[in-house]
Amino acid sequence: DVKVTQSSRYLVKRTGEKVFLECVQDMDHENMFWYRQDPGLGLRLIYFSYDVKMKEKGDIPEGYSVSREKKERFSLILESASTNQTSMYLCASSLARLSGGSYEQYFGPGTRLTVT
């Protein structure tokens, strides 16, 4: 079974702090994703990576950065946390998507981040 783990289930940080959320997958997947999920808005893509050291902006990258130094690990960084970044953060991974094809995404358990 594919396993995607996230470093914390719950996290409370203060405004202005630098926050690291880590995600690790154990199935040698090329693609990794960071989403945030908010009531009434659904899942929105922050950043994704299709290879080591590669990253692409998603729909809402502002205020976030990412790092992928190893294939199995994808980190989301909040450089200076703000209250509007309070949310559920979900990581996912998948095999590389061939042109015209698609692969299932596997999700981690989520990190509920509260910024006070």
Place this chain on the structure above:
Amino acid sequence: KNEVEQSPQNLTAQEGEFITINCSYSVGISALHWLQQHPGGGIVSLFMLSSGKKKHGRLIATINIQEKHSSLHITASHPRDSAVYICAVYGGSQGNLIFGKGTKLSVKP
């Protein structure tokens, strides 16, 4: 207009009822996903389909590519089916998943 619309937003059913959740999309897709999210956050993929119909246990997913519409059916519903069901399609500017807002299902005993 959202590219992926789900209906209904909320659904309450009695145990044993047949349930249908609908998903309409406006983007061209290679595949559509149905996902399940239980309280606590974890998301599980139920189905990925690009044509026809798939069945797994009491769950059935259908898709009509011409009409850009998919349905998720649950037969003989049970309280453990209570969850948020999310439809997602590949599309968007980078070809990534676009998610519906989800349907919250509550099955009463």
